[in-house]
Amino acid sequence: MDLNLIKEIAVTSPEKIVMLVLDGLGGLPDPRTGKTELETARIPHLDAIAAQGICGLADPIAPGITPGSGPGHLALFGYDPIANLIGRGALEAVGIDVALGPDDVAARGNFCTIDAKGIITERRAGRISTEKCAELCKLLNGIKVNGVAIKIYPVREHRFVAVFHGKKLYTELTESDPSQTGVAPLVIKAENTAAKKTADIVNDFIAKAKAALAKHHPANMILLRGFAKKPQLPTMQEIYKLNPLAIAIYPMYRGLARLVGMQVAATGTALEDEFKTLKENYAQYDFFFLHVKWTDTAGEDGDFARKVKVLEQIDAALPALTGLKPDVLVVTGDHSTPAVYGGHTWHPVPVVISGKYCRTDRVKEFSEAAFIMGGLGRIKATDIMPLALANARKLTKFGA
Amino acid sequence: MDLNLIKEIAVTSPEKIVMLVLDGLGGLPDPRTGKTELETARIPHLDAIAAQGICGLADPIAPGITPGSGPGHLALFGYDPIANLIGRGALEAVGIDVALGPDDVAARGNFCTIDAKGIITERRAGRISTEKCAELCKLLNGIKVNGVAIKIYPVREHRFVAVFHGKKLYTELTESDPSQTGVAPLVIKAENTAAKKTADIVNDFIAKAKAALAKHHPANMILLRGFAKKPQLPTMQEIYKLNPLAIAIYPMYRGLARLVGMQVAATGTALEDEFKTLKENYAQYDFFFLHVKWTDTAGEDGDFARKVKVLEQIDAALPALTGLKPDVLVVTGDHSTPAVYGGHTWHPVPVVISGKYCRTDRVKEFSEAAFIMGGLGRIKATDIMPLALANARKLTKFGA
Numbered sequence: 001m002d003l004n005l006i007k008e009i010a011v012t013s014p015e016k017i018v019m020l021v022l023d024g025l026g027g028l029p030d031p032r033t034g035k036t037e038l039e040t041a042r043i044p045h046l047d048a049i050a051a052q053g054i055c056g057l058a059d060p061i062a063p064g065i066t067p068g069s070g071p072g073h074l075a076l077f078g079y080d081p082i083a084n085l086i087g088r089g090a091l092e093a094v095g096i097d098v099a100l101g102p103d104d105v106a107a108r109g110n111f112c113t114i115d116a117k118g119i120i121t122e123r124r125a126g127r128i129s130t131e132k133c134a135e136l137c138k139l140l141n142g143i144k145v146n147g148v149a150i151k152i153y154p155v156r157e158h159r160f161v162a163v164f165h166g167k168k169l170y171t172e173l174t175e176s177d178p179s180q181t182g183v184a185p186l187v188i189k190a191e192n193t194a195a196k197k198t199a200d201i202v203n204d205f206i207a208k209a210k211a212a213l214a215k216h217h218p219a220n221m222i223l224l225r226g227f228a229k230k231p232q233l234p235t236m237q238e239i240y241k242l243n244p245l246a247i248a249i250y251p252m253y254r255g256l257a258r259l260v261g262m263q264v265a266a267t268g269t270a271l272e273d274e275f276k277t278l279k280e281n282y283a284q285y286d287f288f289f290l291h292v293k294w295t296d297t298a299g300e301d302g303d304f305a306r307k308v309k310v311l312e313q314i315d316a317a318l319p320a321l322t323g324l325k326p327d328v329l330v331v332t333g334d335h336s337t338p339a340v341y342g343g344h345t346w347h348p349v350p351v352v353i354s355g356k357y358c359r360t361d362r363v364k365e366f367s368e369a370a371f372i373m374g375g376l377g378r379i380k381a382t383d384i385m386p387l388a389l390a391n392a393r394k395l396t397k398f399g400a
Numbered sequence: 401m402d403l404n405l406i407k408e409i410a411v412t413s414p415e416k417i418v419m420l421v422l423d424g425l426g427g428l429p430d431p432r433t434g435k436t437e438l439e440t441a442r443i444p445h446l447d448a449i450a451a452q453g454i455c456g457l458a459d460p461i462a463p464g465i466t467p468g469s470g471p472g473h474l475a476l477f478g479y480d481p482i483a484n485l486i487g488r489g490a491l492e493a494v495g496i497d498v499a500l501g502p503d504d505v506a507a508r509g510n511f512c513t514i515d516a517k518g519i520i521t522e523r524r525a526g527r528i529s530t531e532k533c534a535e536l537c538k539l540l541n542g543i544k545v546n547g548v549a550i551k552i553y554p555v556r557e558h559r560f561v562a563v564f565h566g567k568k569l570y571t572e573l574t575e576s577d578p579s580q581t582g583v584a585p586l587v588i589k590a591e592n593t594a595a596k597k598t599a600d601i602v603n604d605f606i607a608k609a610k611a612a613l614a615k616h617h618p619a620n621m622i623l624l625r626g627f628a629k630k631p632q633l634p635t636m637q638e639i640y641k642l643n644p645l646a647i648a649i650y651p652m653y654r655g656l657a658r659l660v661g662m663q664v665a666a667t668g669t670a671l672e673d674e675f676k677t678l679k680e681n682y683a684q685y686d687f688f689f690l691h692v693k694w695t696d697t698a699g700e701d702g703d704f705a706r707k708v709k710v711l712e713q714i715d716a717a718l719p720a721l722t723g724l725k726p727d728v729l730v731v732t733g734d735h736s737t738p739a740v741y742g743g744h745t746w747h748p749v750p751v752v753i754s755g756k757y758c759r760t761d762r763v764k765e766f767s768e769a770a771f772i773m774g775g776l777g778r779i780k781a782t783d784i785m786p787l788a789l790a791n792a793r794k795l796t797k798f799g800a
Contacts (some may be wrong), residue, residue, distance in 0.1 A: 026759075028757060028759050029759075029760070036759075057775075057777070061798055062401050062783065062786065063401075063776075063779055063783035063786055063787050064401070064783065064785075064786025064787040064788075064789060064790040064795060065401070065405075065409070065786060065790070065795065065798050066790065066795065066796070066797045066798060067797070067798055067799060068797050068798060068799035068800040069800070070799045070800055071798055071799035081798075081799070082402070082405065082798075085799055086799065086800075088800055091799075091800050092800075338757075338759075340757075341757060344797055345757065345790070346786075346787070346790040346795070347759050368759060368775075369761055369762055369775070372761055372762075372773065372774070372775050372777070373773065377777055377778075378776075378777030378778070378779070
C-alpha cells in the first residue's frame with residue numbers, strides 16, 4: 001500500500017494496538033508426526049485469539065522469497081521491504097544499538113590475520129574472543145582521517161562495526177574483503193565519482209588500523225564490507241499519526257523499531273519482563289510492538305521440541321497481555337523459521353487480527369493449515385498495518 | 401516478482417525441478433453433472449500429488465484476463481507476461497520453429513485473391529492447401545529488397561510467416577490487411593520516422609510478391625500484419641542459474657522455451673515419448689519444462705468427454721515421471737480451456753507444488769474447487785517459479 005495514501009487518511013483515535021511478533025513463527029511438519037510446531041504445541045490462549053479474530057497467512061516479501069530480519073520487520077511495520085532495503089553495515093550497527101546519523105556510513109568489519117607479505121592467512125583471525133575484540137576496537141577507536149572520525153564497535157568474536165562520521169560521505173564503495181585467503185586485502189574503490197573521496201578516507205583508515213594492529217597477531221589486520229547509510233524512512237508518527245513503543249530484548253529489533261521512529265522501552269531479559277513493560281507503559285502509547293525472539297532461535301537451531309516448548313511458554317504468559325484488553329491485537333511473525341529447515345524460509349506467516357470490528361472467520365485453531373481457511377486469506381505482510389489501523393478506527397474513508 | 405531481485409538471490413543447488421504443464425488444464429462443470437473435467441476424471445496419481453503437495457489457483461495474467469499461449473507460458477516461466485508481450489509475427493515464427501535473430505522482423509502473412517483492379521475478393525485465397533502454400537512460399541522465398549533478404553515459411557493452408565533479415569529494421573508499421581474484402585490491400589505506413597525505410601522495403605517486397613504471384617489465382621496476392629521482433633528476454637540461466645530443458649511435442653512450446661534460453665530435447669509424438677525423454681535427460685539438467693498439449697485441444701474442440709479421457713491417460717502415465725522422484729514437482733497449466741466454453745478462458749489454473757519443504761495443506765483431491773482451500777491460496781502464475789526455486793533451495797535470503 002502506498003504510504004502517502006495512508007498518511008492522507010490516517011487519524012488519531014483512543015484505540016490501542018498491540019502487535020505481538022513471534023520471530024520465525026511459521027513452521028513445517030515434523031516428518032514423524034506430520035504436525036508443525038504450532039500443531040504440536042498446546043496453546044489454548046493462541047487458539048482463543050484465532051477463534052475470536054480474523055486469520056490468514058502473510059508473505060513478508062513475496063511468494064518464494066525468504067526474508068532476513070530487516071525486511072521481515074519493515075514489512076510488518078508497513079514499509080515496502082524491497083524499496084527500503086537496509087544495507088548490511090547499517091543493519092549491523094542497528095543490531096548493536098548504535099544510532100547512525102543521517103550522514104554516517106557504517107561498515108561490517110572483521111579482524112583477520114595477514115603474513116609478513118600482507119597476504120591473508122585467516123579471514124577471522126582465528127575467531128578471537130569477544131573480549132579481545134572489544135579491546136582491539138578500543139585501540140582503533142577515534143582514528144581521524146581528513147576530519148572524519150571513525151568509531152569502532154565490537155560485535156562478537158572477530159566481528160565489529162566501523163562508523164565513519166562526516167559530511168558528504170558516500171556508500172558506493174567496493175569491499176576490502178576478498179572473501180578468500182592467499183591474497184592481500186583489496187584496495188577499496190569508488191563505484192562513482194562522488195564516492196572517490198570516501199574511498200580514499202576508508203583506505204587511509206585501513207592503513208592506519210594496519211599499523212596500529214601490527215603487533216597484535218593473529219588479529220593484525222581488518223577487512224571492511226557492506227558500506228551503508230541508515231535508510232531515510234518516514235516515521236510511524238508521520239505516516240500513521242501513532243505514538244508507538246517498541247518492547248524488545250534483542251538490540252537488532254530495538255534498532256529496527258528506532259528506524260521507523262518508535263520509542264524504545266527499557267525491559268528485562270525474560271518474556272514476563274516484556275509483558276510487565278507493556279503494562280507499565282500501556283497508558284502512554286497507542287501502538288506497541290512487542291518482539292519475542294526465542295521461537296526463531298529454536299527454529300534456527302533445528303530444535304523442534306524447543307520451539308514447541310517456547311510456543312507453550314508464550315501461550316501460558318499471554319493472559320498478562322490479553323488482560324490489558326487491547327482494542328486491536330495482532331499476533332504474527334516476521335518470517336517462518338521451521339525447525340526441520342533450520343533457518344528462515346519463504347513460507348507465509350500466520351497472522352491473526354483480533355478486535356471489535358475484525359469480522360471473525362470460522363478458524364478455531366492457531367496453526368498454518370487452519371489459517372489457510374482464514375478470512376484474511378493470503379495477504380502481503382505490508383497489508384497488516386493498514387488492517388490493524390482500520391480496526392482501531394485510525395484510517396478514515398478514501399475518497400468521497 | 402522483480403527478476404533482478406531473483407537474479408541476486410538465485411544460487412545453484414543439486415535439487416531438480418520438474419514443471420509439468422497440462423495445457424488448458426482448468427475447466428468448468430458439465431451442466432448435466434455439475435462436475436468439471438478434473439472432477440469427472442479418475443485421476444488417482446494427480447490426487448496423490450495434490451495430497452502430498454501444496455495446492456492453489458494461479459492467475460496467468462490477472463483476474464478476468466484470458467491469456468494466449470505466449471503470455472500464459474511466459475508467466476509460468478516467471479516473466480511478466482504484460483511487460484514482455486510477444487508480437488504476433490514473432491509468436492507465429494516461434495510457433496513453426498523459426499529462430500529469429502535479434503534484428504529480424506517477422507510478420508504474419510496470408511495468401512489472398514485480388515481481381516483485375518487489385519480489389520480483394522477473398523482474404524484467404526479460398527483456403528488453399530498447405531502443400532500449395534509451401535509451393536508458393538518457395539516462389540517468394542529469397543526475394544531481396546535494398547539488401548534485406550526476405551524469407552517465407554509456410555504455416556498452414558493460406559497462412560505463412562515472412563521474416564525480414566537486415567539491420568536497422570523497425571516494427572512500427574501499419575498492416576496491409578484491411579480485414580475486409582471489396583477494397584485494395586493497404587499501403588504499409590511507418591508509425592514513426594525511424595520505421596520509414598522499413599515501410600518502403602515491405603511495400604517493395606509486397607509489389608514483387610504480387611508480380612511473382614500474378615498467374616497463381618486464387619493465391620495471387622499477399623497480406624501482411626503483426627510486424628514484430630523477438631522479445632529480448634534474459635535467459636533462465638542468467639536469472640535463475642538453472643540448466644533448463646524443454647520437452648514439448650508442438651513447435652510453439654519449444655519456441656517459447658527457447659525464448660527464455662531453455663535447451664530443447666528431441667522427443668516423439670506421444671506422452672510416453674515425452675516421459676521417456678525426461679528420463680533419458682534427467683541427469684543432465686536441473687529444470688524440466690514438460691508440456692502436454694491434448695488437454696487444451698480437447699477443450700478447444702468443446703469435447704468434455706475427450707478432455708476427461710486425456711486427463712485419465714496422463715494420470716495413468718504419471719508414474720514414469722514421479723518414479724524419478726524429482727525434488728520439486730509442479731503440476732499446472734498455462735490457462736484454463738473448459739470444454740463447455742470451447743476456448744481459452746480467464747479462470748485461474750490449478751497449481752500444485754510438491755517437495756520436501758512444501759508445507760502441505762489439507763487438500764486431497766486434484767480439482768478446481770478443492771484447490772480453493774489450498775495452502776497456496778490464489779497466486780499469480782509468475783509466483784510459481786520463485787516458489788519452485790525456493791522449495792529446491794535455489795534462492796537465498798533477501799536482506800540480512
